[in-house]
Amino acid sequence: MRDGDIVGAQRALADLGHYRPWPDLGFQPVAERRLFQGLKAFQKSKGLEPDGVMDPAGPTVQALDAARHAKATAGAKRPARDLLGRGANLPLDLPVGEGGANREADVKAAKAALGLLGYYPPEKARRPDGRTGTADGHDFEFGLGAFQRRFGLEADRRMDPFGPTQAKLDELLQPALDRAFGFDIENPASIPARLNRC
Known part of the structure; x- marks a missing residue:
């Protein structure tokens, strides 16, 4: 994992409440135990295999992208015809x-x-x-x-x-x-x- 990928994963997980950056240092390019614990907790919350693995086009990255998009658009006006309360008649969390x-x-x-x-x-x-x-x-x-x-x-x-x-x-x-x-x-x-x- 490259340094930028590690920091990106930390930021994404922190944005979703599954990781806390170092109190004095913030986000650091270190793949440490707290990152993997947060990653596994996120995977488990999305019904994925909690293996701590993030392939670039894999289900964990897709789920992170979808969850961050959903959080970013949560305050947006939903369609008037929203039967299921999730901004769509066909809610999908993952591809x-x-x-x-x-x-x-x-x-x-x-x-x-x-x-x-x-x-x-x-x-x-x-x-x-x-x-x-x-x-x-x-x-x-x-x-x-x-x-x-x-x-x-x-x-x-x-x-x-x-x-x-x-x-x-x-x-x-x-x-x-x-x-x-x-x-x-x-x-x-x-x-x-x-x-x-x-």
Whole structure:
């Protein structure tokens, strides 16, 4: 690890509350035990293998980037049609698909969303699993690639948090959710009385 990489990791982890710089010296290019403890704690908090390893394009770096982006944009105005309270109808913490971290919760959410839009088998979308390394994973990656091709996106069979594939899927997901639930979230008159108790 280069000195700049060590300091960068320390800053990223400190920004997220998983590392404290030296009281008198601040951030130093020293790969010491506290850095690895903070890194493992962060990995564990994101459902990753707590191994203390940070590959440049690996899941830990991707998770750090996503977490820092989420923290930086936390005060930003969210879309009016935010059903899940995370700034998107399809929340992803880590990339899914080919070469992604493929965390179970993210894969399940992506499969369900693709199923609502007809890019994943409906019988599987009703009870999505979080796996990608199976025949079912092939259906998922094929559906993701088909979705990307249909909308002129890079057909790499991968979806990154805050990336163009997630943005397009999220944009198209709201009308599908309205149809699935039988109401328009922006039109309070269309919401059944039993759900409109706010």
